[in-house]
Amino acid sequence: MKGIVFTEFLEMVESKFGLETVDNIIEQTNLSSEGVYTSVGTYDFNEMVSLITGLSDEVNIPVDDLIYTFGLYLFTGLANAHPEVIKSYNSPLGLLYSIEDHIHVHVKKLYPDAELPTFKILDKTDTSISMIYSSSRGLYRLAHGLIEKAFEHFNGSADITYELIKEDGTEVKFNITQNG
Template structure:
């Protein structure tokens, strides 16, 4: 997993839960990297699982909720780091429709060895989109948070429903309907 995900996660933990909590989860997690991350590095996905699990225990919030919260946070961080990507769009549905063909192409240029989820568009209208999220990591709640924040970024809102097509969350159908 790319280091930028780790550095942003740790920044979120520090800003929302404090430096002491960040230090505690690093200590509890027994990490090969010792919790020292660079945005361009690559780290074992199990380190992220360990950090999230220990954060969940420490602050008594469900792992799924923390992953969703991180998705909300990550959209803003990535938008600041790479504003040119989001500026290419004038609507959240346009942005979501272009994940595979534009956004992930851009990410691959920056991080050639990044393992990205895939998003297969099933149907798109002027006010809705249905797609299938696929990833061996099953971080569909992260994708959910990113999608939610995309609508907020464009001063809109949406109803986002999801259905697990595989119980482990590695394949999930999202139905997104833009409000008003």
């Protein structure tokens, strides 16, 4: 998993729960990187799982809710780090439609060892989109938060529902309808 995901995660923990919580989860988790990340580095995905599990124990919030909250936070971090990737979009649905064929393709050029999910579009109208998230990492709640923030980024909002096609969350169908 790319370092930018770790640096954004620790920033979120600091801003929402304080520096002491950052220190506690790094101390309590046995991390081979010792909690030191650079945005271009690549680290074991299991370290992220340990950090999120540690945070969940520390703040008594379920892991899935924390992953979703992190998705909301991460969208802004990615957009600020790579404004060129999203500047060609003028609507959230247009952006979502292009994750697979443009956004993550560009990400793969920036970070050749990035491990990205796939999004298969099932249907798109002027006001809605449905698509299937697939990834062995099962981070569909992260996708949920990223999608929701994409609407906020364009000063909009949406109704977002999802159904697990596979119980472990490695394949999940999203139905997204724009409000207003």
